Amino acid sequence: MASSFPAPRPSSPEEVDALHRLILQSLEDDQAVETISIPLAGKSSIADHMVIASGRSTRQVASMAVKLAEKIKAEVGRTPRIEGLPTADWVLIDAGDVIVHLFRPEVRTFYNLERMWAFGDAPPAPAAASQPGA
Template structure:
């Protein structure tokens, strides 16, 4: 399995295990050089957003993947975890609606975990 798909699957599992809401995978490799995939999830409050981030860090770390950088930890309303070819966005519900990345990246292809 290619590394980016493995990272997506691991991140998805980590988010799902901590009850991340509306987990969305967007394939952007054909429309952007930023990354191959975005994964977007929501938490119901700041504590859950933090728990989702920690779950992703732990699961990917155990499999040898460390983030290049993490942004937004202090606010816990939008945390961006950059794994190079995969970027994980963990939002509060309000910030997810406000920033609406799904709309901004609508030219990408939304894929299910089963399609990977």
């Protein structure tokens, strides 16, 4: 089955950096919590950056996702693909060169994408409970 989305065009490093900055600024403007960016260039072919952030509620996660998609379309001319918007526990925004994951905090903790994708660059996640005898 053929995809209904056009193939992404190659982006220059300047375009990738501008998209990345736009995404980070939009999330900051919308008061995203614990935003991190994981560089993927040279490590994965799916994107150059993965941005992970949390919202305090499903309403905030959905609002951040919609605003971000609108800004990307208006300022970069791309229509990002969005998954998970109806429930907004975990929303994925595929902007081509930058993949964005927006979570409710509990869902983010459960999936722990930072650890999976950090390739040893990120610090380990804090333990849920202290170890007995520690």
